[in-house]
Amino acid sequence: MNRPISRQIFTAIRLHHTGKRPVYLQLADALLALIKKEQLRPGQKLPGSRDLAEWQQINRITAAKAYEELQTQGWLESFVGRGTFVARHLPTMQPNPLQPTHTASSGETAGFSVPALAYLAARLPLVTGRLHLDDGFPDPSLAPLKELYRAWRSQLTRSGLYYKFGSYSRPEGPELFRTAISNYLNDTRGLNTSPKNILSVNGTVMGLNLVCNGLIEPGDVIVSGIPGWGRAEQNFLHAGAKHIGVPVDEHGLVTEELKKICRTKKVRMVYVTPHHHYPTTVSLRIDRRLELLQLAQEYGFIIFEDDYDYDFHYKNRPLLPLASADDQGMVIYGGSFSKSFSPAVRIGYLVASENVIQHLASVRMLLDRQGDHILDNAMAEILNDGTVQRYLRKTLAVYKERRDFFCDLLQRELGEFVHFTIPEGGMTVWTNFAEHINLETLAQQASQKGLYISDGKVHQYPGYRTNAIRLGFASSTKEDIAASIAILKSLLKK
Template sequence: MAKFASGALLDGIKLDPNSLSPLYRQLYTGIRRLILSGDLPPGIKLPASRTIATELSISRTTVINTIEQMISEGFLETRRGAGTYVSHHLPAMTDFYQSIDEDDPQQDVEAPDLKLSRRGQGYADLPHQYEPEGIYTFRPSQSAYELLPHDVFSRLTNRYQRRPTPADLTYADRGGFMPLREAISSYLKTSRSIRCTPEQVIITSGTQSALHLISQLLLDPGDAVWMEDPGHMAARCVFEGSGANVVPVPLDEHGFNPELCPPEHKDKPVKLAYVTPSSQHPLGCRMPLTRRIELLDWAQQNDAWIFEDDYNSEFRYTGRPLAALQGLDKSGRVLYVGSFTKILYPGIRLGYMIVPGSMSEAFAHASTIMQRSTPKLIQQVITDFINEGFFATHMRKMRKIYDQRQKVLLAAAEEHLKGLVNISPVEQGFHCNAWLPDHVDAQEIEDILRQAGYAVNNIDYYCIRPYRRKGFMIGFAGTPEEEIPAGIQGMAKILRRIL
């Protein structure tokens, strides 16, 4: 019996000292394969560790450590004074793995009945437009990464990384790091006329996580969500994924208008309306005060929530940032959401939402269960970034730069794109819209421009129902000023060829 085990073991294991895989791992894999294939059946005795080490020309310590690991995992067992044996509890496993080579995952044959849940399949089927990798010219959602205050971030980060306290290494408070919630509350009161306490501020990992949290806490499957059309596609995907019935509401020159809701949905209950009142996404129009008041009255009469996505409110180029819809709300029906994605960069994964005071504890509790928020270190750094004045300085600097970049883009468009597309200036945001002739296939234009290195987005992508105009979004914030004229000139050459 021992002779058979020794021969089977030593003949069946090939070690390669030049492999990137360490010897102990190679030995472990070899013995495991022999056990699971049945070449070392249950109950058979293994050779002594000294014998294995000698025959395979490896350290005895390597052999002992490997055997102890396999004993702890249940592949092997010891009998006092009698040696090491293959465990008796493996017959079903050996039959299952008889023909499997664990080093070749291509041999794995998955069960044919593996299925997602209905909700999971729904998410998998939702449309989503991924940003083209490595293409940044004129990307609509991109800020100026090259102008971020990295030296400031590094200095602030080192405060907490050099000698972290136990409190620095724990989770943030429920709902987010309280000093950050206080800083955001103070900032929003002065800059956006928001009415809130720090406890009403819930820290999220961005707008998407806020959407998900609100969908789970306020919407039941089948609830109607009225959405701007065209509108933010990612928001639509979250609502539909949660089982809500998304109703497209056409826009007028002032943005979202409940009166334009399709007749078949107008008299049915509605649970939530998603709006971008300060700068409609993607069209860029601004909701005036009269429409805002009408919208708040509509929410009150219909017992509905309003989701106010204020995604780029800080970047207004004609006067101060507009007051938020939430500041006009007297009944707590507006859920205000903001993000540092556009102010700083997407990878920071930091956002916030303002919820009614009566619901703040429930949202803080749920956010802890569902997401645990952004890492505490980032929240601490951004707290200092705001409180020490770096945030305000950065915002003033970037407004001027983005305003200038838009002017350069418009001047270049006037020179090179006139007669091809119509581009109008925007008061706020990161992109202008380039409107095409009605007969053009906008998706084809997007595909061609992306292949040429321009990260433009087709307006049709944001529509649930066909929009009356054809066009694409062309960003200016993330493209350096000196690159804009040549970029527009190159785009003009392409458009002249295909229009």
């Protein structure tokens, strides 16, 4: 095929000489678009670079480079003495579609089907206001971020760079980190671990996802408390598990209800946040803790213990984890530094029997060959030199003071609209609002005044409705807490 091509096709091309993309690449893009639209067909001869340059009022070298670019990519072919042609081997670019064509561009909608899974539709709310009574985040201005940065930077200047940067390492995490975490947990949580019991993960969500990928089969039964943590429940459903919720009261997960389920169904895993149940912040009472461990041994199910904010308990000493009393290897213990440092710091760990850690490390390699060993080692350094421990002692006092200030102000200014129990620990107050208050409307109105609060939707379940939300106090100064309460008061009393 060597039909002449209308000059008009090429003169219609518009190039932007002040744009960031080089002109020759703009021209190549335009020619490629003509080929894909079949306005330039396989085997057709293109005008010479001199003619194309004259029509576009560009340098001939620029036109030649555009041809060369497309030739390199296989769209054009050139023959000495004959000229440049659209490659003859190209297939038909626009065959008759087997399905209705998409109206949106490929940048918006894929040409293949994407499963619409309801449990994946939920998105984390973004805190955009200057003021925030959030889900229970720490105050990053208190965190030892400078010390962490110095430790991280020192990793880049020491010897052994090949083993840090030039090769892959252990998927379970570097030895320095695993040893530091093991010692830290043994000292502070009464665990009896070695580095072989530790797996480095990028936060608790990743750890839970690994467990679901590595230990849960489609159809397995997973039990957790209602209300609970939606992100965990989404992982259960994505693994194909059957999720069963059991009630949570003022003493935590109702183990008597769990026992009834175990008698009729084979339970594979129970997910719990026993120290401060999410979202209600209540602690699992000692008799229920012991019964949960006994049930796990009797019925052979995994306990996934998510201890997301162990370090912040204000009434006496923190309750030791279930894992500290587990002598049968039934508990997988997960924690992170996201709640103590910042949600942006993705450093976490799983603790389990050695064979479980080895298995989960192998599963992890399918997703993530290894974690950020530089960051892990930096965290190990500030654990080993006591920086983390000093920071936690300091912030414990600060957060307790903020809790007391917040709860006093909440009761004094909003007592006629809310009911709550002062939490023994954690960074939020589970706050029940009067039934006539629409939390979605309240959240929208607060946002307009620069205050973020939850609208409560994440805590609603079929058969379970509550007009309650978590109001986080730890990330705000006293001044910001007072300003936030003042906004809520103005909205509720108008």
